[in-house]
Amino acid sequence: MSLFGKDPRNEVRAIRRKTLNMILESSRSSFPNEFGALLRSKEGVIHELVLLPGTISGSRHAIFQLHMMPIDFSIVGTVHSHPSPNFSPSEADLDFFRRYGRIHIVTSYPFEEVDWAAYDLNGEEMELEVVD
Ligand code: ZN
Numbered sequence: 632m633s634l635f636g637k638d639p640r641n642e643v644r645a646i647r648r649k650t651l652n653m654i655l656e657s658s659r660s661s662f663p664n665e666f667g668a669l670l671r672s673k674e675g676v677i678h679e680l681v682l683l684p685g686t687i688s689g690s691r692h693a694i695f696q697l698h699m700m701p702i703d704f705s706i707v708g709t710v711h712s713h714p715s716p717n718f719s720p721s722e723a724d725l726d727f728f729r730r731y732g733r734i735h736i737v738t739s740y741p742f743e744e745v746d747w748a749a750y751d752l753n754g755e756e757m758e759l760e761v762v763d
Contacts, residue, residue, distance in 0.1 A: 658712035708732030
Protein backbone atom coordinates (compact mmCIF):
# COMPACT_ATOMS: atom_id res chain seq x y z
CA MET A 632 0.00 0.00 0.00
CA SER A 633 2.87 2.36 0.72
CA LEU A 634 3.70 2.41 -2.97
CA PHE A 635 0.52 4.34 -3.55
CA GLY A 636 0.82 6.95 -0.81
CA LYS A 637 -1.43 9.87 -0.06
CA ASP A 638 0.56 12.53 -1.87
CA PRO A 639 -2.15 14.88 -3.22
CA ARG A 640 -0.17 15.37 -6.40
CA ASN A 641 -0.94 11.74 -7.15
CA GLU A 642 -4.66 12.06 -6.58
CA VAL A 643 -6.62 10.84 -9.57
CA ARG A 644 -9.61 13.01 -10.41
CA ALA A 645 -10.32 12.50 -14.11
CA ILE A 646 -9.98 10.32 -17.17
CA ARG A 647 -9.52 11.44 -20.74
CA ARG A 648 -12.50 10.73 -22.95
CA LYS A 649 -10.23 9.11 -25.53
CA THR A 650 -8.91 6.67 -22.94
CA LEU A 651 -12.40 5.88 -21.66
CA ASN A 652 -13.57 5.23 -25.23
CA MET A 653 -10.64 2.92 -25.79
CA ILE A 654 -11.56 1.02 -22.61
CA LEU A 655 -15.18 0.61 -23.73
CA GLU A 656 -14.16 -0.45 -27.24
CA SER A 657 -11.70 -3.00 -25.91
CA SER A 658 -14.33 -4.30 -23.49
CA ARG A 659 -16.73 -4.75 -26.41
CA SER A 660 -14.24 -6.50 -28.63
CA SER A 661 -13.10 -8.85 -25.84
CA PHE A 662 -16.67 -9.86 -25.00
CA PRO A 663 -17.62 -12.54 -23.88
CA ASN A 664 -14.14 -12.67 -22.36
CA GLU A 665 -12.89 -10.07 -19.95
CA PHE A 666 -10.69 -7.20 -20.94
CA GLY A 667 -8.10 -6.03 -18.44
CA ALA A 668 -5.41 -3.34 -18.42
CA LEU A 669 -3.54 -0.99 -16.13
CA LEU A 670 -4.29 2.72 -15.84
CA ARG A 671 -1.57 5.31 -16.13
CA SER A 672 -2.13 8.85 -14.93
CA LYS A 673 -0.39 12.17 -15.32
CA GLU A 674 -1.19 15.13 -13.10
CA GLY A 675 -4.32 13.44 -11.80
CA VAL A 676 -5.73 12.49 -15.19
CA ILE A 677 -5.81 8.91 -16.45
CA HIS A 678 -4.50 9.21 -19.98
CA GLU A 679 -3.07 5.86 -20.97
CA LEU A 680 -3.76 2.13 -20.83
CA VAL A 681 -0.95 -0.30 -20.19
CA LEU A 682 -1.60 -3.80 -21.46
CA LEU A 683 -0.13 -6.71 -19.59
CA PRO A 684 0.86 -9.72 -21.65
CA GLY A 685 -1.15 -12.80 -20.84
CA THR A 686 -3.82 -11.09 -18.80
CA ILE A 687 -6.73 -11.88 -21.09
CA SER A 688 -8.47 -15.02 -20.05
CA GLY A 689 -11.86 -16.55 -20.51
CA SER A 690 -12.24 -17.35 -16.84
CA ARG A 691 -13.92 -14.64 -14.85
CA HIS A 692 -11.81 -12.49 -12.57
CA ALA A 693 -8.61 -14.32 -13.26
CA ILE A 694 -7.22 -11.61 -15.46
CA PHE A 695 -4.74 -10.01 -13.11
CA GLN A 696 -1.94 -11.90 -11.45
CA LEU A 697 -0.39 -9.99 -8.60
CA HIS A 698 3.12 -11.27 -9.20
CA MET A 699 2.97 -9.83 -12.72
CA MET A 700 1.97 -6.37 -11.63
CA PRO A 701 4.68 -3.79 -12.26
CA ILE A 702 5.94 -1.36 -9.64
CA ASP A 703 5.51 1.86 -11.53
CA PHE A 704 4.47 5.10 -9.87
CA SER A 705 2.65 6.36 -12.95
CA ILE A 706 0.32 3.37 -12.81
CA VAL A 707 -2.56 4.20 -10.50
CA GLY A 708 -4.83 1.19 -10.85
CA THR A 709 -6.61 -1.18 -13.17
CA VAL A 710 -9.59 -1.57 -15.44
CA HIS A 711 -11.48 -4.73 -16.28
CA SER A 712 -14.74 -5.60 -17.96
CA HIS A 713 -17.63 -7.69 -16.74
CA PRO A 714 -19.41 -9.72 -19.40
CA SER A 715 -22.67 -9.02 -17.53
CA PRO A 716 -24.75 -5.86 -17.04
CA ASN A 717 -23.36 -5.49 -13.49
CA PHE A 718 -20.33 -3.33 -12.81
CA SER A 719 -20.28 -3.93 -9.05
CA PRO A 720 -16.97 -5.41 -7.92
CA SER A 721 -17.01 -9.08 -6.97
CA GLU A 722 -15.46 -10.41 -3.76
CA ALA A 723 -12.37 -11.34 -5.77
CA ASP A 724 -12.27 -7.84 -7.23
CA LEU A 725 -12.45 -6.25 -3.77
CA ASP A 726 -9.68 -8.46 -2.50
CA PHE A 727 -7.55 -7.47 -5.47
CA PHE A 728 -8.38 -3.74 -5.16
CA ARG A 729 -7.04 -3.74 -1.62
CA ARG A 730 -3.74 -5.20 -2.76
CA TYR A 731 -2.88 -3.20 -5.82
CA GLY A 732 -3.46 0.35 -6.99
CA ARG A 733 -5.72 3.15 -5.83
CA ILE A 734 -8.40 3.38 -8.48
CA HIS A 735 -10.16 0.64 -10.39
CA ILE A 736 -12.58 0.95 -13.25
CA VAL A 737 -15.10 -1.78 -14.02
CA THR A 738 -17.08 -1.77 -17.25
CA SER A 739 -20.20 -3.81 -17.86
CA TYR A 740 -22.12 -5.16 -20.84
CA PRO A 741 -23.15 -3.64 -23.28
CA PHE A 742 -20.21 -1.23 -22.72
CA GLU A 743 -21.98 1.97 -23.69
CA GLU A 744 -20.89 5.37 -22.41
CA VAL A 745 -22.69 4.86 -19.07
CA ASP A 746 -21.67 1.26 -18.45
CA TRP A 747 -18.75 1.78 -16.10
CA ALA A 748 -17.86 2.91 -12.61
CA ALA A 749 -14.69 3.76 -10.72
CA TYR A 750 -13.85 2.43 -7.26
CA ASP A 751 -11.25 3.22 -4.64
CA LEU A 752 -9.15 0.61 -2.92
CA ASN A 753 -11.98 -0.11 -0.46
CA GLY A 754 -14.40 -0.78 -3.29
CA GLU A 755 -16.29 2.49 -2.66
CA GLU A 756 -17.56 4.04 -5.85
CA MET A 757 -15.71 7.25 -6.61
CA GLU A 758 -16.20 10.29 -8.78
CA LEU A 759 -14.12 10.38 -11.94
CA GLU A 760 -14.56 13.30 -14.29
CA VAL A 761 -14.37 12.67 -18.05
CA VAL A 762 -12.27 15.33 -19.73
CA ASP A 763 -11.35 16.03 -23.35
ZN1 ZN B 1 -14.74 -7.99 -11.71
